[in-house]
Amino acid sequence: MKRLLLVAALLCGTAHADTIAITGGTIAIGDGSQPIPNGIVVIRDGRVVAAGANVAVPAGAQVIDAHGKWVAAGIVAGFSSEGIVDGEGIEETYDGAAGKSVFNAAIDVSTSINPTNQSIAVDRTWGVTRAVVSPEAGNSVFAGQGAVIDTGADDTPVSKARAFQYVELGEDGANRVGSRPAAYVMLHDALAAAKSATHQGGDTKNALITRVDAAALLPVVEGRMPLVVHVERASDILQVLSLKQAYPGLRLVLLGAAEGWMVAPRIAAAHVPVIAGALADLPEAFERTAATESNVGRMEKAGVTVAISTVDVSTEGGQRNLRQYAGNLVGIARVPGMTGLDWGTAFATISSRPAAILGLDNEIGSLRPGRRADVVIWDGDPLELSSAPVAVWIDGVAQPMTSRQTRLRDRYLNPQEGALPKAYEH
């Protein structure tokens, strides 16, 4: 998206030159700060110029009145399959796991993003402006390389291709390759092949991994690409943290980590961030026996950088429900014995945090100056169930607020047919 915009701006000169000032709303910057009443957000050329209480409206700016509303950073879905499947159970459309492929780590999910996918369109109208998109593991512990996308109504969805490598090392990994120890053998073999490819000009003949898969792991070993590891159990988390001894360059990210609270100080000390399952509180697997809604709050308290995702909870409502999960984390702070988050931190877990975890927070995830202008005007508190967006900008471009869902709603608001069948109402 960025490159296209730059090109467009150079060629046309005017495409995004307009300055927009959104005034009077409660500002949610997304960087962990608390909401700012009666603030101003200024965007220009697809970027945020300024946001806060004492921001001047530039001369000539188009002014949008947001009094009584909230103006927030766009939501960043922390871990999703946005754009790579038209429906989880519609297998013909599914580009998540490649069980039939001989390749794994080299798989690049950015090649399958369909920006006209209906999940993208729906989530866009609900203020989700970016999404971390990951493949799922097939018959290897390596799922492949995930991407960060925008949800804009245009043909350039990929914000960052090959943003991370995704690997399964808990129960899911064990089920794919036989056992947890077998998963580690596969991991070490592959990383060794990657290193050997670096030092010896691509010699992977003694490894079980293919040449292209080993090459895809080079940036992981060298720390140029984050390695997102799905584990849930406390002992698995510690095992993953210890990988840094063998591979000091690894930029580890934990996904899930339902039992993270049990070893939170160790995760914090290792400076490993976590994309957690937001409210996963059921011992749905033996590796999640200690699951609790307080997990995120406790890890945060221990100093871990935490984002949230729909991992381990229901995903059928779409990524738009991340705001509901974040709101619950604020709510449980009032329940005796539970640990939640304050509002600013909760909102950060669905905006700047996932961006920061993948090293993209200078570009997306907040309304701090210079970030891409992903801005949402909400008719109320974005985490509250009664609220909805009234306007969405992505890269400074105003987005349509309709989707196939709103079209179906309009068609059937009165279910009865008129003079002609419903098919003629459009």
Add this chain to the structure above:
Amino acid sequence: MAREVAALGALILLAGCVADAPPRSASATPASSSERIVEPWKTDPFPSTYHAYPGVPTLITNVTIYDGEGGRIDGGSLLLADGKVQAVGRNISAPAGAIVIDGTGKWVTPGVIDVHSHLGDYPSPSVKALSDGNEATSPTTPEVWAEHSVWPQDPGFSRALMNGGVTTLQILPGSANLMGGRSVIVKNVYARTTQGMKFPGAPYGFKMACGENPKRVYGDKGREPSTRMGNIAVDRETWQQAVEYKRRWDKYEKDGGDPPSRSLAMDTLAGVLDGKILVHNHCYRADEMANVIDMSKEFGYHVTAFHHGVEAYKIADLLKANDICAVVWADWFGFKMESYDAIPENLAILQKTGTCAMIHSDDPNGIQRLNQEVAKAQAAGRRAGIMIPDEVAWEWLSINPAKALGLADRIGSLKPGKNADVVLWNGNPLSVYTRPDRVWIDGALMYDAHDPKRRPVSDFELGQPGEGDVK
């Protein structure tokens, strides 16, 4: 709902048979072998042993009350005693010995009812050894009863109670089969046995399924049904057998002689034809619901509710005309082909049309937040111009599901004399920031956020890291 079941074709079919027999509760004494067998589908071989736990007369004051039937009292009070709601109003004085709770800033509602849960038959942990929700070995298994799969130690029950204020739930077989088996309605109270959770005297439900799941499961096995037309054909063949079975029993009741041979599968279907067992039909698409409605008329039974009716909004008028409830999610969509047309305004459009509608979970996470799901559905309606007051939206969690379970005379609202299933919320229960503060079931305090001893810990979690969600 039960009293309406005898309507439509059932009346015609049953004329002169047992339609006039007084209804017997499911907790009636089991028929012993020495008695003459009468309508074997009415026997109760696994009777409830649930009893209300001890309660203390309790007066909650200064609260906002949604009574579950569309009523609202601001600054209200609620008195519970002897397991029942005693009084609801503005000025209620505390009887001697009553506990008085000042609920300033809090809300009171009836306990949440989930008509579609698989807690217990698909429990946590989700391991093969505990996967007991689908008897997926035949497309029609009306002979199986969900209660024989329910593991009463599912940790999910406690989460539904403490986070969701759920006091009653219907546990259904899964949807692999066209006819999945009988449901069981339970109190959300841990017990050593499933009988100890069973809602005394509740009618049985019968789970049916249309659409993708049965045709996929059996099509993959290379057998009928592998198509939607196969689904309906197998259903109709089976209903025809049930009609004949019931006819034989009715003749025997009238004329005596040797009792007909008994079939547990046909017993369940005869119970449906008799209006004693309520049909809960998993069905997503509008056109398929219409087919099922016609089929029910053909064989003389009534569909109480379509569950997962994501396209119910398209035929809200048809459902209303046939007195069928729509049981739906707030915003689940697109997770399979038959959910592709789901919209968040479904509940609101149904409400506007005057169709019986309600929320459900079908999910051990979703059941913890049904109040929030209602809030989203209400808000979607408001933005579409359908204004539904909070206290009316709450019917989707209370009196409407109570009707669908045939229990509206006992639960689902805070009318004096009803079971004291009550949630005290720590704020507006349609806000994302609100959680249950206390939950009573039959007047007994079963959860108190302020008292670690008043929260249940399942056997499974005892001695495991953390012992439950609040550690």
